[in-house]
Amino acid sequence: MKKLFTSTLLALILSISVGAQEKIYFDENWEKTTQDKMEFYRETENKGKLTLIKDFYKNGKPQMEGLASNTTPGSEVYEGKVIWYSPEGKIVSTATFSGGKQIGPAQMFDEKGRPVEDLVYKADGTFKGKMYTYKDPELSSLYNSITIYEDSENFKTIAYDDDIKGIRYEITTDNKGKYETKYYGDKGKHIGTSNAGNSDDNVVVEYYYDPMRVSKIEKQKSDGTIKESIIYSKSGKILQEDKKNKKDGYKTTYDETGKKIGNLIYVYDKESSYYKPQDGEDYQFSYDLSGFTAIDVYKDGSLILNKYFDEDGKLSSEKVLKDDMVQEMKYYHPDGRLKGTITYKDDMPYNGTLFEELNEQQYKDGILVLSRSFREDEKLKSEKKMNAKQTGYDSTVYDDKGAIIYTYSQPLESTEGFTAQIVQYAKGKPGNKAVVKDGVLQSGKIKYKTESGLKEMERSGKWILLKVYNPDGKLIQDSKILSDTELQDPYNALSSTLQEDDLLYEF
Numbered sequence: 001m002k003k004l005f006t007s008t009l010l011a012l013i014l015s016i017s018v019g020a021q022e023k024i025y026f027d028e029n030w031e032k033t034t035q036d037k038m039e040f041y042r043e044t045e046n047k048g049k050l051t052l053i054k055d056f057y058k059n060g061k062p063q064m065e066g067l068a069s070n071t072t073p074g075s076e077v078y079e080g081k082v083i084w085y086s087p088e089g090k091i092v093s094t095a096t097f098s099g100g101k102q103i104g105p106a107q108m109f110d111e112k113g114r115p116v117e118d119l120v121y122k123a124d125g126t127f128k129g130k131m132y133t134y135k136d137p138e139l140s141s142l143y144n145s146i147t148i149y150e151d152s153e154n155f156k157t158i159a160y161d162d163d164i165k166g167i168r169y170e171i172t173t174d175n176k177g178k179y180e181t182k183y184y185g186d187k188g189k190h191i192g193t194s195n196a197g198n199s200d201d202n203v204v205v206e207y208y209y210d211p212m213r214v215s216k217i218e219k220q221k222s223d224g225t226i227k228e229s230i231i232y233s234k235s236g237k238i239l240q241e242d243k244k245n246k247k248d249g250y251k252t253t254y255d256e257t258g259k260k261i262g263n264l265i266y267v268y269d270k271e272s273s274y275y276k277p278q279d280g281e282d283y284q285f286s287y288d289l290s291g292f293t294a295i296d297v298y299k300d301g302s303l304i305l306n307k308y309f310d311e312d313g314k315l316s317s318e319k320v321l322k323d324d325m326v327q328e329m330k331y332y333h334p335d336g337r338l339k340g341t342i343t344y345k346d347d348m349p350y351n352g353t354l355f356e357e358l359n360e361q362q363y364k365d366g367i368l369v370l371s372r373s374f375r376e377d378e379k380l381k382s383e384k385k386m387n388a389k390q391t392g393y394d395s396t397v398y399d400d401k402g403a404i405i406y407t408y409s410q411p412l413e414s415t416e417g418f419t420a421q422i423v424q425y426a427k428g429k430p431g432n433k434a435v436v437k438d439g440v441l442q443s444g445k446i447k448y449k450t451e452s453g454l455k456e457m458e459r460s461g462k463w464i465l466l467k468v469y470n471p472d473g474k475l476i477q478d479s480k481i482l483s484d485t486e487l488q489d490p491y492n493a494l495s496s497t498l499q500e501d502d503l504l505y506e507f
Contacts, residue, residue, distance in 0.1 A: 022043065022044050023041055023042065023043055024041065024042040024044075024073065025037075025038035025040075025041045025042075026038060026039065026040040026041065026042065026073070027039055027040075030073070030074070032073060038058060039057075039058050040055055040056065040057060040058065040063060041055070041056050041058075042054065042055050042056070042073075043056070044071055047067060049069070050067040050068065050069055050079055051067065051068055051069075051071050052065070052066075052067055053065070053066055053067070053068050053071055053076065057087055059087075061085070061087060061088075061089055062085045062089070063084065063085055064082065064083065064084045064085065065082070065083050065085075066078050066079075066080065066081065066082030066083065066097075067079045067080050067082075069099075069100075070100070076100070077097075077099065077100035078095075078097035078100055079097055079098065079099070079100075080096065080097065081094060081095070081096050082094065082095050082096075082097060086111070090109070090111070090113060091109055091113075092108070092109060093106070093107060093108040093109065093117075094106065094107045095107075096121075098123075101123070102121045103121055103122065103123055104120060104121060105118075105119070105120050106118075106119050106120070106121060106127075107119075110134070114132065114134060115130075115132055116131065116132055116133075117129070117130075117131050117132075118130045118131075118132075119131075119149070125152075126151055126152040127149060127151070127152055128149050128150060128151055128152075129148075129149055130146055130147065130148050130149070131146070131147040131149075132144075132145070132146050132147075133145045135161070135162075135210075137210045142209035142210050142212075143159050143160060143161060143209055143210075143212060144159070144160050144161070144162070144164070145157060145158060145159045145160070146158050146164070151175075153173075153174070153175035154173070154174050154175055155172075155173055156170060156171065156172045156173070157170070157171045157173075158170045159171075160212070161209075161211055161212035162211075163188075165188050166184075166186075166187060166188050167184055167185055167186055167187075167188065167207075167212045167213070167214070168184050168188070168212075169181055169182065169183045169184065169205065169207070170182045170184075178195075178196055179195075179196050180193060180194070180195045180196070181193065181194045181195075181204075183203065183204075183205035185205075185214050186213075186214070186236075191203060191205055191214070191217060192204075192205065192217070192219070194220075201219060201220060201221055201222060201227075202219075202220045202222075203217065203218070203219055203220070204217075204218045204220060205217050205218075206218075208234050208289075213232070213234055213236065214232055214236075215231065215232055215234075215289055216229065216230065216231050216232065216289070217229070217230050217232075226242070226244075227243070227244050227245075228242065228243045228244070229241075229242040229243075230242075231285065231289060233256055233289075235256070237254070237256065237258060238254060238258075239253065239254055239255075239256075239285075239289070240252065240253045240254070240283065240285070244266060244268070244275050246268065247267075247268050248265065248266055248267055248268055248275075249265075249266035249268070249275055250263065250264060250265055250266065251263070251264040251266070251280075251282060251283075252264075253281070253283040261281075261283070262280065262281035262282070262283050262295070263280045263281065264277055264278075264279070264280035264281055264282045264298065265277075265278045265279045265280050266278060267301070276301060277296070277298045277301070277303075278298060278300070278301050279298055279299055279300065279301075280297075280298060281295055281296070281297050281298075282295065282296040282297075282298065283295050284296070290313075291309065291312075291313035292309050292313065293308070293309055294306060294307060294308050294309065295307040295309075302321075302322075302323070302324065303321055303324065304320070304321055304322065305318065305319065305320055305321065306318065306319040306321070310334065312334065314332070314334045314336075315332050315336070316331070316332060317329060317330060317331045317332065317355070318330045318332075325344070325346075325347040326344045326347055327343070327344055328341065328342070328343050328344065329341065329342050329344070329352075329354065331353075331355045339355065340352065340353040340355060340360075341353070342354045342363065345366060348366065349361070349363045349366070349368075350363060350365065350366045351363060351364060351365065351366075358373055358374045358375070358376070358381075359371070359372065359373045359374070360372050360374075367386070368386070369385070369386045370383070370384070370385050370386070371383065371384040372384075373504070375400065379398075379400065379402065380398055380402070381397070381398060381504070382395065382396065382397045382398065382504055383395065383396055386412075387409070390412070391411070391412055392409055392410050392411045392412045393409070393410045393412070394407070394408075394409050395407065395408050395409070395410065395420075397503055397504060400506075403425070403427075403428055404425045404428065405424070405425055405503075406422060406423065406424055406425065406503050407422075407423045407425070408420040408421060408422040408423065408503070409421045415437075415438055416438045416439075417437075417438035417439030417440070417497070417499070418436055418438070418439050418498055418499050418500045419436060419437050419438060419439075420435075420436050420500070421433075421434075421435050421436075422434045422435070422436065422444075422446060422503070424446060424447065432444065432445045432446055432447065433445075434446040434457075434459075436498050439497045439498055439499060440464075440483055440496075440497070440498075441457050441458075441459045441464055441483070441496070441498060442459060442483075443459045444458070444459060445457070445458040445459070446458075446498065448498075448502050448503060449505070449506070450468075450502070450505075452468070452470065452471075453468060453469045453470045453471050453476070454468070454469040454473070455467070455468050455469075456468075456469070457496060457498070459483070460480075462482060462483055462484070463480045463481065463482060463483065464480070464481045464482075464483050464496045465479075465480055466478075466479045466480070466481055466494065466496050467479075468494065477494060479494065481496045483496075
């Protein structure tokens with residue numbers, strides 16, 4: 001009896017020894033660490049000739065589980081099915097291995113448990129199966145898709161709204177790089193096909209999304225030129241038809257109610273193989289087809305008027321032309337009030353105010369008399385005025401709080417580089433003074449901000465003393481440069497050339 005008890009105890013001890021678990025701790029980068037610094041830990045258990053690896057998150061939830069013939073961290077050789085888990089305990093992915101090489105079924109799932117990949121790998125690394133994406137407008141994913149792989153190089157992608165047999169497009173690609181796209185409309189009706197490198201005519205379709213609707217259908221010739229185009233509203237009504245034949249063509253534009261609002265006639269020019277706008281209005285849609293960006297008006301083959309619209313579809317400016325030369329520009333406030341007008345002479349600004357984004361320029365008899373630039377918040381950033389003697393310009397630069405940073409005077413006649421007498425201000429009071437000619441400091445001292453920090457230049461005899469500070473104020477460069485040095489790259493951090501923009505840029 002005593003002998004039997006001893007044998008049983010020995011077998012139990014051996015069993016515990018063989019199946020004993022070993023713990024290894026890892027940091028967030030899966031480098032070995034100590035228990036107090038770990039983010040993951042591993043337990044291993046012998047399973048015959050293989051070892052069962054179980055990885056866990058810090059809180060004890062499983063992270064990975066699989067058999068391996070080599071358990072060396074970073075060099076594991078897995079055998080059979082391996083499963084990975086999210087911190088919430090859901091399966092993230094599975095893979096099948098043989099001798100550490102991925103062979104057989106592999107799956108990947110999103111946070112909702114839906115399959116993202118469902119593939120089968122071969123020994124040569126190729127695979128077949130399916131990949132999925134899912135519609136989620138909040139994440140800018142506007143349609144569902146499924147890609148079906150016959151093998152790694154031959155596959156078909158189907159992009160669809162809710163019904164894979166409904167409105168959609170299908171792209172088929174082969175191992176020779178050729179692809180074909182088939183387009184389908186409402187209720188899955190086939191609209192047309194586009195083939196890369198095909199000598200036949202092609203059809204290209206664009207869509208609105210969420211919900212998916214046809215927005216544009218183009219019929220293209222084999223050379224890629226468009227012979228017919230139709231734009232649709234989200235409700236399915238025609239907004240614009242553009243058709244061209246061998247001799248002429250037309251483009252007709254409608255509003256949402258179906259009322260015609262514009263019509264353009266084309267004339268075909270054989271010599272240039274170009275359909276030239278002849279008479280009428282050419283409405284140009286925004287990229288999302290929500291409105292117009294411009295309307296071009298033609299008469300007897302000449303462009304006579306451009307109308308431009310802002311992002312909200314409000315008229316922002318009008319350009320009047322004659323013989324392809326600008327005659328007048330009118331600018332408007334969003335509420336339709338006239339903002340300003342400028343006339344042109346010989347295609348150049350002559351009298352009035354020119355508005356371009358955050359800048360405005362006033363001209364009198366072809367001469368710039370006042371220029372202003374503004375920040376996004378409409379605060380004045382800088383202004384340049386012609387002096388009373390009309391011999392030059394006086395400029396003032398302001399910071400974002402409206403305080404003066406620089407004032408400088410320039411000659412009326414343009415020079416090769418920036419030429420000015422500069423006064424720099426600190427806390428509202430004049431400080432450093434400098435004279436610059438053709439971008440070269442002649443006398444005085446100047447400081448200004450650059451993209452990389454602060455630059456300070458001071459003239460000392462034939463030398464320019466250059467100091468460069470990083471954004472933290474630490475001196476990183478202290479140089480002496482001859483003032484007659486050959487032309488330098490003005491954008492180099494160590495350049496001693498000064499440009500007017502250096503006083504205007506903000507970093």
